[in-house]
Every structure is written in C-alpha cells, then in structure tokens.
Amino acid sequence: MDDMTADRLLRRFTQLEAQRQPLIAHWRDVFDHMAPERSSGWYDSNFMGVADTASAQRATLQDSTAIDGMEVLKSNISSGMTPENSRWFALDAGEDDEDATRWMDGAADALFAWINAAGFSATANECYSDLLPAGWFVLYIDEARDPRGQVIGGYNFETWPLHQCYVSSSRAGGRVDIITRRWFPTVEQVVSEYGLDKVSERVRTLYLDGKYADTIELLWCIEPQTVGRTGILARNKPFSSTHMEKSGKHILRKSGYDEFPCAVPRWRLVPGTSYATGIGSNVLPDTKTLNQIIRDELMSLRIAVGGMWKATDDGVLNPRTVKIGPLKVVMVADINNFVPLQTGANFNVGFSKQETLQGNIRRALLSDMLSPVGGPVRSATEVAQRVNQIRSLLAPILGRLQQEYLQVVIERCFNIAYRSGALVAKLGPLPDSLAGGGFEVRYISPLARSQKQEEVTAIDAHLMGLLEIAKATGDATVLDGVKLDPAMYEKALALGMPADLLRGPKELAQKRQMDLQNQQAAQQAQQQQELQTAAATASIDVAAKSAAA
Numbered sequence: 001m002d003d004m005t006a007d008r009l010l011r012r013f014t015q016l017e018a019q020r021q022p023l024i025a026h027w028r029d030v031f032d033h034m035a036p037e038r039s040s041g042w043y044d045s046n047f048m049g050v051a052d053t054a055s056a057q058r059a060t061l062q063d064s065t066a067i068d069g070m071e072v073l074k075s076n077i078s079s080g081m082t083p084e085n086s087r088w089f090a091l092d093a094g095e096d097d098e099d100a101t102r103w104m105d106g107a108a109d110a111l112f113a114w115i116n117a118a119g120f121s122a123t124a125n126e127c128y129s130d131l132l133p134a135g136w137f138v139l140y141i142d143e144a145r146d147p148r149g150q151v152i153g154g155y156n157f158e159t160w161p162l163h164q165c166y167v168s169s170s171r172a173g174g175r176v177d178i179i180t181r182r183w184f185p186t187v188e189q190v191v192s193e194y195g196l197d198k199v200s201e202r203v204r205t206l207y208l209d210g211k212y213a214d215t216i217e218l219l220w221c222i223e224p225q226t227v228g229r230t231g232i233l234a235r236n237k238p239f240s241s242t243h244m245e246k247s248g249k250h251i252l253r254k255s256g257y258d259e260f261p262c263a264v265p266r267w268r269l270v271p272g273t274s275y276a277t278g279i280g281s282n283v284l285p286d287t288k289t290l291n292q293i294i295r296d297e298l299m300s301l302r303i304a305v306g307g308m309w310k311a312t313d314d315g316v317l318n319p320r321t322v323k324i325g326p327l328k329v330v331m332v333a334d335i336n337n338f339v340p341l342q343t344g345a346n347f348n349v350g351f352s353k354q355e356t357l358q359g360n361i362r363r364a365l366l367s368d369m370l371s372p373v374g375g376p377v378r379s380a381t382e383v384a385q386r387v388n389q390i391r392s393l394l395a396p397i398l399g400r401l402q403q404e405y406l407q408v409v410i411e412r413c414f415n416i417a418y419r420s421g422a423l424v425a426k427l428g429p430l431p432d433s434l435a436g437g438g439f440e441v442r443y444i445s446p447l448a449r450s451q452k453q454e455e456v457t458a459i460d461a462h463l464m465g466l467l468e469i470a471k472a473t474g475d476a477t478v479l480d481g482v483k484l485d486p487a488m489y490e491k492a493l494a495l496g497m498p499a500d501l502l503r504g505p506k507e508l509a510q511k512r513q514m515d516l517q518n519q520q521a522a523q524q525a526q527q528q529q530e531l532q533t534a535a536a537t538a539s540i541d542v543a544a545k546s547a548a549a
Helices: 001-035 050-060 063-083 096-117 120-134 187-194 201-208 281-307 349-364 380-420 420-425 447-472 477-483 486-495 503-548
Strands: 088-092 137-145 150-162 165-168 178-183 218-224 239-245 251-257 309-311 338-340 438-443
Touching: 001 063, 001 120, 001 165, 001 178, 001 239, 001 251, 001 281, 063 120, 063 281, 063 349, 063 380, 088 096, 096 120, 096 150, 096 420, 120 137, 150 380, 178 201, 187 201, 187 251, 201 503, 218 281, 218 477, 309 380, 338 477, 380 420, 380 438, 420 503, 447 477, 447 486, 486 503
Parallel strands: none
Antiparallel strands: 088 438, 137 150, 165 178, 178 218, 218 239, 239 251, 309 338
C-alpha cells in the first residue's frame, strides 16, 4: 500500500511541477529586481548559502525605488490589515444572544493574544515579502511542539519558501487545498526529525558513516482525504499528510489534519493555474527600464569624466596600447591623429526620464499616497481619507486576502484552541446557543473599519436629517421610524468598540425596565414616607389640642 501511495504522490508532484514551470522565469525576474535575497532558491532549489548570490544580484541593481516602495506598501498593508497593537478580527456566531456575543468576543481576545505571542507579526511580514513581488505565499499553521514533536500549547507559524512549494486546488476556482513541499534537509536533520529507524537504508548508511551534511530530497504532500481511501491515515481526518524520500520513494511519516494547515492567498490569479502574480509584475517593466537608464547614465558619466578619443595609427601612435591619464605623454606624428570625440550624450533627457519612471513606480506601489518620512504630520481627517483611498484601490485584493489568508488563519487557530480545551478553560463552557453551530470571522482592522465607515456615515446622515425635520416641524414622531438602540449598537460595533463594553438592545431594554421599576419603587417609598410623616404630624396636632383643652 505504501508503494501505491508513493507512486501516486510522485505522479502528482510531477504534474504540479510541470504546471508551475512556465511561471518560474517571471517570478525570478521580479524577485531579482525587487527582493534579491528571496530569489536565490529559484535558481537552485538545493542552494543553501544565498548570501553571496543575493549580494551579487543586489549589486547589479542601479536604483532602489521599487525595493523602497515595496517595503513601504508592505508596512502599510501589515499595519492596516494585521496590526500588532490592536485586535484586527472579531468572531460572530450569528446568534441574537448577548451571552454568546460576549463569549465569542472573549474568544477573539484570547486568540489575538495567543497569535501575537507566537510571533505572527514577524512571520506575516515575511509573507508579504513574497506576496507583493510574486503574488502569493505559503503560511503553515500548526500547534507549537518541542524538539521531540510533543505538543506544548500555542501556535507555530512558518513561511515556506515559494520555490519549495507546488500548489493546486481540488475544486475549480477554489482555495488552495493541495500542496507538495520539496526541500533538501541534511542527513542529520532528517534523522533528527523522523528517527533513525524510520529513514531509508541509504540515509541510515550515510548517517552511520558520518556524512551528516549530505542533503536528502524530501517531499511533503498534504491533500484532501477522499472517500474510500485506506492506508493513508489511521485516523480518518479530512486532510492527509505524507512525508517521503523522493529517491527510492520511501515513506517517512503519515499523519493528518482536521483543517488544511496552510494559508495560500493569491494577489492576481494566472488563468488556468492555481498560481498568481503580484503588484511587482505591474512595476517590473518600469523598474527594468529605470535600471538600464541609470546604467547608461553611469557609463556616460565615466565617458564625460574620462573622455572618448579618436586615434589614428600613424606609425608612432599605436591606439591598441596607448593609455591616457594625468601626467602621461602620448607620442603622435600629427596632433590631428589623436583628438577627443564628441559623444552627443544629453544628460538632461536621461534625468527627466528617470524621474518619470520613479514617479510611475511610486504611484503603482501607492507610495505617493503615504506620508513621507520627515514630512509634515497629517491630521486625523487626512489620515482617514488616505486610508479610504488605499482601501478603495486595494478593495478587490483585500477581499481575496481576507478570504484566503486571514479567515484560514483564524479558523485554524480557533479550532486548535477549542480542540485543546484552552478556550473553555479560559472562558468557561460554551453557551447553549453556540453548541453545534459555526461562526463567521469579521475584520475590524483599520482598513476593514474604513469599509464600515460607509455604514456609520449612513446612520449619522439619516439621523441628522430626521432631527432637522423634527426641529423644523416640531414633530418628534419622525424619529419613530428608526430603532435607535439597535442603530447605536451597530454603529459602535462598526467603529470597533469591544462587545463586552456595550449593552446590546436586549440588555439595554432590561436595564431600562429595571431602572423604571426601581424608580417606581422609590416613588412609592417616598409617598409612603410622606403619608407616614403626615400621619405622625396629624397625631401630634391632635395630641397638642387635647392637652390644651
């Protein structure tokens, strides 16, 4: 059975490799010009020391406008979509139950704290370094484990290098739910991860011979578990996971996942594939042209400084060996045989084109919409307008990122925490209204809240209009058409107010009813007190009159 599984997985890998091959040259070109440190693996998947290659590739670049623009856009997407200092998501069970709302809000607070504690922000920053140039990334999400593989609680986030990943989807146009990772750990790493008794005879021999640094080609295949398949997993989990040595097709480990453990968002899909291109593809032509212009300018600058000469071999002057420089004498038979050559270069044209290309690159990367470093501080209104503009331009992309990236992360982290009992231990038992139900992820990051501003603006505008009518006509009944309490509750949630700090419409109605009852009780007590006081006063008056008589 293992042989059949290995053969099938190897055939799938071959197919996935063929599907990805036509796009490699383009991704490599984009990385070379915008993230040289991340392009080395596309040249050699078994290349371990990327520093020298990355340094050489960066040295060939003449302009850093695209690199700087990518960093600025990456920082703004990170701070706008997944800020580290404030919760950027909420959980909604779709139940009209305030206890359930509080439980889910507490779960969101706990998840946010645990996600941050696992170093999600740093990992997400690496993900965006792949997303913007290449248009996709692979984020692996699992429970944190110790070196022996035992679960220790918390989360583990890993960014898998793109050149190692081959992806597909089991449904046309659906999320990525099939991935094969091909990588080259050392013999020592393989034995440490899987154990000496699990590896093939070839790897065991290499290890016992002390060849620890030799590399082994491994495949890690994660795919949906199909109905009726046997021998892949002892536990029938929805997704199977198989580790194998490619050479010899030796299976090292079989396991499974309750959810697909990888988030693989795509910026702009390439038709007919599961892959994508990024915003780096938009600026690649201008970036390449800009680098060529600057390269030509530097060459022209050398010519302008050192000059270009025309020489005639007159028997005295040998143009092939002559060297010019300060304090050097060049022997010629005729002075006209060695004269400067006018190049006709025009630096002004080059400088003008350079500025145009740099502006195009900044505009494509939205850098011209962001606050420049050292520039004037913008007001809150200007910042809000800028966020809305960026949101409008990136709205389609943000929607895909929320669906294929953030939702996958939150669902995976929630399910891990719930299965482990961590959420119940922190928040108490699940409310009855949530039992057996699902939940929806809502996004309350700065960029997501800017999308909610339209609802807030609509509520405010409608109420202001009704108030103006009521003021002009003296008829306050025009406000009866609006459910003020639910409207204010929804507005507060849209503005990002935590649910546990708000009274929902039902709780507010109960509070008002209780306040009314307390007020009535107080009035009755006061009336009773007044009656008792009046009776006591009347008794005193009667007694006084009797005494006087």
